Amino acid sequence: MxxxxxxxxxxxxxxxxxxxxxxxxxAEDVRLMLLVRDGDLKAFETLVERHQQAxxxxxxxxxxxxxxxxxxxxxxxxxxxxxxxxxxAQAKFTTWLFTIARNLVFNEMRRRQRKPTSSLEExxxxxxxxxxxxxxxxxxxxxxxxxxxxxxxxDNAIQALPEKQRLAVILRRYEDMPYEQIGEVLNLxxxxxxxxxxxxxxxxxxxxxxxxx
Numbered sequence: 001m002x003x004x005x006x007x008x009x010x011x012x013x014x015x016x017x018x019x020x021x022x023x024x025x026x027a028e029d030v031r032l033m034l035l036v037r038d039g040d041l042k043a044f045e046t047l048v049e050r051h052q053q054a055x056x057x058x059x060x061x062x063x064x065x066x067x068x069x070x071x072x073x074x075x076x077x078x079x080x081x082x083x084x085x086x087x088x089a090q091a092k093f094t095t096w097l098f099t100i101a102r103n104l105v106f107n108e109m110r111r112r113q114r115k116p117t118s119s120l121e122e123x124x125x126x127x128x129x130x131x132x133x134x135x136x137x138x139x140x141x142x143x144x145x146x147x148x149x150x151x152x153x154x155d156n157a158i159q160a161l162p163e164k165q166r167l168a169v170i171l172r173r174y175e176d177m178p179y180e181q182i183g184e185v186l187n188l189x190x191x192x193x194x195x196x197x198x199x200x201x202x203x204x205x206x207x208x209x210x211x212x213x
Contacts, residue, residue: 026093030089034087039084044080044081051094058098058170059076061155064155072101091184092181106163161200161203164188165196165203166200167185169197172197179193
């Protein structure tokens, strides 16, 4: 890399001219991560607070097991801390974060490929780890029960997808991640991501046809 493109390590470090414009949230993540790179534990704790629910929810939905999800999510942030000295702000911080999560989750999925599926109670715990459920906030008890049943059915259907399709759907549906960033996390082109999501949605429609009808 050209020396001009490297970032300074101080708290006031600025992004190189060639770096794409960042959102306010991502700029703050980069600022914090540059402090973490200098050994700032408080900045690291702030980063964890900002992203732990998203990482935990994503990992839980990938694995279908809340206990395993907590362990993997913890490992994600341990990797962030241990890799901080080599950090360079070449992409969005969340792209790097979810790429680390992807590697750990895929390794865990392959390790326990033949492990029995989790219980219904565990799946319901996983549903509770998702993003806040604003849709179900003002429903009647009967409507709330139906809504919860539908959310659980969706989670179970997502669990049936191949690993890359599953992660693409989760990042798109729950993290509202753009195609370009999903492609960076999965190391795929944008057309490949769109094709992956199209196949995933086709399968989900088939798995959820009783609810959709």
